[in-house]
Amino acid sequence: MYISGIGRTKFGKLDMTLHEMMVESVQKALDDSKTDLKNIDAIFVSNNLSGLNQGQLHLNSLLATILKLDIPIIRVESTCASGGVTFYNSLFSLSKFDNILVLGVEKMSALSSKELSTNIGTTSDKKLDQKQGFIFPAGAAMIIERYEKKFGNVMDELALISLKNHNNGNLNKNAHFFGKEVNLEKIKNSKKLVGKLRLYDCSPVSDGSVSIVVSKNKKDKRSVKIKSCEMSTGPISLSLNPGTSMPAVKKAAKRALDAADMKITDIDVIEIHDGYTIVELITMEDLGLCKPGKAPGMIRKGKTKLKGAIPVNTDGGLKANGHPIGATGLAQIYELVTQIRGEAGKRQVKAKTGLAHNIGGMVGSCVVTVLEGN
Amino acid sequence: MPYVCPGCKKTWMHELKKCIRCNKELKETKPKKLKVMHCIKVIIPSLKHPDVPYYVSQLKDEHGNLYFKKSEEALKPGEILDENN
Known part of the structure; x- marks a missing residue:
């Protein structure tokens, strides 16, 4: 299985409808793949909140209407892991089809923060979390507390993660925060939202769409091989996970690396789902980049920067590239493909292999994908 | 429960x-007794919880079961809540 084409919109507060964003990313991915729409056998659509945010469900049929198609189109939802889970699902269809298109889209910016916070909250457990006022930033703040209790202060390192991702995002013209000047002082002095969690430890509210063309056979030398894509699930409520590690992440990563017959040290570039900076930090440990408690040291030494031993979130990650929920997992794959092809411009790193980590909840769904170039 | x-x-x-x-x-x-593991102050309002700040604590019962609990006042980590009282 190969990725033959990628396309995306810019991420951010966009003056575009769901329809417009989808059409733009689809067109760009088809152009990149040099594939005509008539040669696409099926489409998989990733979206989380359109039912609540726009009052628009049945996106698969909406897409059929817009693209004037009658092929199978399937919509998948798995909160922030919607992109990864859709990608995972789509690959099974290649036993039947030659070329498929995987599309992610989300429109988030048009709502008030109260409405959006409520809508995003519906992806947590209604009884255990929502009724008790639990929100995801509170979960991130709890993980920071636990981590600091176990391994010592970490807020300076979280600020370095935020700065790294903003620096990378400033090399990515499609990123939500492209062109925004951010420094350590600004990050450290940003408003505390919940517990120790600062505004600049959080990913933004973004609109955007990404499309990926996946083909059964290799199309040309720009095609990138899907070595593996594996998934794990876990409890929907963070109340059921008291640790500083996410079991579903460890399981999905092991499955994906085993299926690719690779070790984490064989990976050249990584996209981590940094919805919050603390998640990037603990995921470095869950992926096996270092032992528990050692990620802050790696951060201080700059090992995950563009010129570091293992660059993480070269596109800016969710923190600076943006987090249009349904498109996020596919944006990670978009970046890995761009890096592996050697088309990342000023943020280019030396990469033949890449790994994407996409999670939903904390952590109820996790998909890990491994890609390899020629 | x-x-x-x-x-x-x-x-x-x-x-x-x-x-x-x-x-x-x-x-x-x-549960008979619940131990406060964490207590986090929330200042982000939502439609269901418009009044901020409030507190969300993680509690652990004598069998190791975990819960979230919303309160208007901060609970002290390490504190034991006696559910019989």
Whole structure:
């Protein structure tokens, strides 16, 4: 299985409808793949909140209407892991089809923060979390507390993660925060939202769409091989996970690396789902980049920067590239493909292999994908 | 409150009538003591929780079951809440 084409919109507060964003990313991915729409056998659509945010469900049929198609189109939802889970699902269809298109889209910016916070909250457990006022930033703040209790202060390192991702995002013209000047002082002095969690430890509210063309056979030398894509699930409520590690992440990563017959040290570039900076930090440990408690040291030494031993979130990650929920997992794959092809411009790193980590909840769904170039 | 299977002793935090593994009827249990593990101040309002700040604490009962609890006042980590009082 190969990725033959990628396309995306810019991420951010966009003056575009769901329809417009989808059409733009689809067109760009088809152009990149040099594939005509008539040669696409099926489409998989990733979206989380359109039912609540726009009052628009049945996106698969909406897409059929817009693209004037009658092929199978399937919509998948798995909160922030919607992109990864859709990608995972789509690959099974290649036993039947030659070329498929995987599309992610989300429109988030048009709502008030109260409405959006409520809508995003519906992806947590209604009884255990929502009724008790639990929100995801509170979960991130709890993980920071636990981590600091176990391994010592970490807020300076979280600020370095935020700065790294903003620096990378400033090399990515499609990123939500492209062109925004951010420094350590600004990050450290940003408003505390919940517990120790600062505004600049959080990913933004973004609109955007990404499309990926996946083909059964290799199309040309720009095609990138899907070595593996594996998934794990876990409890929907963070109340059921008291640790500083996410079991579903460890399981999905092991499955994906085993299926690719690779070790984490064989990976050249990584996209981590940094919805919050603390998640990037603990995921470095869950992926096996270092032992528990050692990620802050790696951060201080700059090992995950563009010129570091293992660059993480070269596109800016969710923190600076943006987090249009349904498109996020596919944006990670978009970046890995761009890096592996050697088309990342000023943020280019030396990469033949890449790994994407996409999670939903904390952590109820996790998909890990491994890609390899020629 | 947790629901325990008298057969396999597995615990569910959701109200289910029967154990999916042993098909035995689940028994609801009430924790006697809850230990405060964390307490986080929330200042982000939502439609269901418009009044901020409020606090969300993670509690652990004597069987190791975990819960979130909303309160208007901060709870002290390490504090034991006696559910009989």
